[in-house]
Amino acid sequence: MMKILIGLVAAMVIAAAGFFGFEFYVQQRIAGQIDAAFDQVRATGGKASHGTVAFDLLHHTVTIADIAAESAAQPPVSVKIGSVTASGVSQPDKTRFVADGIEATGIEVDARMVAEGDWHVTYKVPRITVKDYSGPAGPLPQPASSSLIDVYRFVIEQFARITAASVTAPSIGATLNFGATTPANADVFTYSGLAIQNIKDGKIAAAKIDDLIFAVNVQQAGKAESITGDLANVAAYDVDIGATAPIFDPQKANDDRYYRIYRQISTGPYVLTSGQGLKMRIESMTIDDVGLRPSRLQLPALLAVIPAAAAPPTPAQAREIIEQAAKLYESIRIGNAEMRNLSIQTPQGPTNLSAVRFNLDNGKVGEFALEGLEAPAAQGPVKIGRFALKSLDLANLMRWSERYADPAQRLSPDQALGMLVLLEGVELKGLVAPYKNTGKPVNVDAINLDWGHFVGPTPSSAHLTLKMSSPLDATDVAQKMLIAAGWDRAAIDLDLGAAWTETSATFALEPVALEVDRFVKASARVSLANVPRGIFSIDPAQAMAAAAQLQAGPVELTLRDTGGVDLAVAQFARSQNVNREAARRAIVDGIRANGQQAAANSDAVAAAEALARFVETSGQTLIIKLTPLGKVPMLQFMQLLQADPLTALGQFKIEASTGL
Numbered sequence: 003m004m005k006i007l008i009g010l011v012a013a014m015v016i017a018a019a020g021f022f023g024f025e026f027y028v029q030q031r032i033a034g035q036i037d038a039a040f041d042q043v044r045a046t047g048g049k050a051s052h053g054t055v056a057f058d059l060l061h062h063t064v065t066i067a068d069i070a071a072e073s074a075a076q077p078p079v080s081v082k083i084g085s086v087t088a089s090g091v092s093q094p095d096k097t098r099f100v101a102d103g104i105e106a107t108g109i110e111v112d113a114r115m116v117a118e119g120d121w122h123v124t125y126k127v128p129r130i131t132v133k134d135y136s137g138p139a140g141p142l143p144q145p146a147s148s149s150l151i152d153v154y155r156f157v158i159e160q161f162a163r164i165t166a167a168s169v170t171a172p173s174i175g176a177t178l179n180f181g182a183t184t185p186a187n188a189d190v191f192t193y194s195g196l197a198i199q200n201i202k203d204g205k206i207a208a209a210k211i212d213d214l215i216f217a218v219n220v221q222q223a224g225k226a227e228s229i230t231g232d233l234a235n236v237a238a239y240d241v242d243i244g245a246t247a248p249i250f251d252p253q254k255a256n257d258d259r260y261y262r263i264y265r266q267i268s269t270g271p272y273v274l275t276s277g278q279g280l281k282m283r284i285e286s287m288t289i290d291d292v293g294l295r296p297s298r299l300q301l302p303a304l305l306a307v308i309p310a311a312a313a314p315p316t317p318a319q320a321r322e323i324i325e326q327a328a329k330l331y332e333s334i335r336i337g338n339a340e341m342r343n344l345s346i347q348t349p350q351g352p353t354n355l356s357a358v359r360f361n362l363d364n365g366k367v368g369e370f371a372l373e374g375l376e377a378p379a380a381q382g383p384v385k386i387g388r389f390a391l392k393s394l395d396l397a398n399l400m401r402w403s404e405r406y407a408d409p410a411q412r413l414s415p416d417q418a419l420g421m422l423v424l425l426e427g428v429e430l431k432g433l434v435a436p437y438k439n440t441g442k443p444v445n446v447d448a449i450n451l452d453w454g455h456f457v458g459p460t461p462s463s464a465h466l467t468l469k470m471s472s473p474l475d476a477t478d479v480a481q482k483m484l485i486a487a488g489w490d491r492a493a494i495d496l497d498l499g500a501a502w503t504e505t506s507a508t509f510a511l512e513p514v515a516l517e518v519d520r521f522v523k524a525s526a527r528v529s530l531a532n533v534p535r536g537i538f539s540i541d542p543a544q545a546m547a548a549a550a551q552l553q554a555g556p557v558e559l560t561l562r563d564t565g566g567v568d569l570a571v572a573q574f575a576r577s578q579n580v581n582r583e584a585a586r587r588a589i590v591d592g593i594r595a596n597g598q599q600a601a602a603n604s605d606a607v608a609a610a611e612a613l614a615r616f617v618e619t620s621g622q623t624l625i626i627k628l629t630p631l632g633k634v635p636m637l638q639f640m641q642l643l644q645a646d647p648l649t650a651l652g653q654f655k656i657e658a659s660t661g662l
């Protein structure tokens with residue numbers, strides 16, 4: 003029995019000695035691999051050191067204490083970590099390192115840029131936890147150089163080689179000093195609740211920050227002002243870090259595809275407060291489908307044109323910087339961006355905005371829209387239901403601004419018209435604004451203006467719709483007739499289109515529809531023939547030469563009386579001091595008498611008779627059609643119309659009729 007007991011104890015001692023001996027061996031091996039990795043940093047001129055390395059074989063746990071590293075670049079970037087503990091570690095093969103969990107504590111990152119506007123940033127992270135980590139084993143390769151491009155490319159490549167179920171950090175603190183800013187006045191940023199989910203193949207399923215609180219200092223009119231902010235619920239979904247790699251690769255300079263970087267970014271609410279009493283709140287913001295196009299965004303080319311901070315750019319450099327910035331707009335695609343429920347509190351009163359929406363593709367904003375604006379003004383509040391810019395070309399707007407940025411250079415007409423090419427239309431709905439000192443508002447139900455089909459810098463087609471009403475001003479002499487008739491507002495509904503057709507060389511105003519409430523409803527179609535391309539030239543001599551070729555086309559006009567005839571009769575009655583019946587008879591008789599003077603032109607007599615009937619009975623409709631009897635040169639017709647109207651109209655077949 004004693005022999006068995008002694009043998010058992012001996013076996014236990016040998017096993018324990020073997021266990022601790024193996025643990026010591028593994029610990030030394032791990033320490034050697036860590037030292038090899040740190041030697042790589044030191045070999046490039048940087049600094050790297052660590053404290054105790056401990057390994058718990060039973061729990062497969064590695065702990066490294068007091069890590070410190072500093073880059074060789076000047077000014078250096080330094081990193082300090084109090085300890086890193088990896089638990090449940092294993093190495094399924096020579097190329098992979100796996101850990102159930104990794105926890106790093108006491109992390110500090112310090113970076114500085116010495117330039118004309120030097121800055122110093124420090125990050126402090128009490129704890130970072132990684133779950134289910136898998137990554138490369140052994141020392142990592144080094145970046146090709148210490149340049150920013152090579153470092154970014156290296157980080158992207160290494161990120162694509164790791165996987166993790168989650169990365170969390172309860173809090174992150176950052177301070178930022180600019181120039182001579184003292185630490186006491188540094189900008190401070192505090193992040194809380196960082197959580198990154200499902201990292202694999204260079205992609206992140208979701209990344210969230212519960213809250214970002216910051217306090218920054220700015221200069222306003224030479225005085226320091228503090229601004230504080232609180233940005234909550236920051237989240238990004240389906241993030242593809244690897245998709246950014248092509249913008250760092252010169253071999254992808256001709257790659258015209260879009261690579262999606264984010265499926266969605268969302269945040270809100272966002273509150274911003276200044277020391278001057280300004281307070282802004284945005285309830286939420288979302289950005290969907292963000293992509294990058296390498297052919298228009300090559301960061302090496304962009305960074306290459308940026309001059310040293312101490313040297314102002316030359317004119318050639320400034321042009322190249324703007325060109326690269328324009329390409330930056332062309333490189334970004336945003337499916338939809340939306341900001342909702344913006345409110346700003348100012349001493350003048352609150353300003354509210356329900357939504358801002360836009361998208362971006364190939365340097366163009368398909369639509370930029372503001373909705374639900376309410377703002378204070380000197381004579382009363384202003385409200386806008388919707389304001390939108392259609393197809394705004396941001397990229398070429400930057401190029402245009404650079405070309406004509408010199409204030410000493412006056413814009414020529416073609417240069418000014420050239421701006422129209424950058425925008426295809428404007429829309430305004432639901433405008434309510436105070437009108438002078440009447441105490442009553444102007445109401446614009448809708449204004450919609452579109453243009454396009456450019457001939458050089460000049461649009462050859464346009465379409466305007468307008469529906470609005472306005473109070474009448476008793477101090478305006480021109481409006482006193484309407485006020486005397488009992489009007490307090492005037493309402494207008496307009497639909498006006500114009501288009502040139504090159505194949506047929508015709509220009510038409512169509513549709514033309516105007517309704518003045520309680521006055522008249524009119525529609526028309528006006529056309530010109532033999533309209534050459536040169537008519538759209540901004541060269542006056544060329545435009546006049548083209549205008550000489552214009553010929554009159556058919557004209558059709560329809561007028562429906564909705565109160566205008568009675569208003570004109572009442573005004574005439576007051577001016578002649580007669581009753582309305584007498585005034586109407588006098589007007590009708592005058593029209594017929596004038597028509598008899600054109601007895602040689604039966605069409606003119608018939609037209610005068612139709613006009614007389616139109617005035618004679620309220621609510622009538624008058625239809626007039628003019629058809630050229632041959633080729634009628636437009637310029638000659640306009641001159642003859644002023645000198646001898648009857649002879650001028652004699653070149654047309656005139657059809658006139660009335661009907662209810």
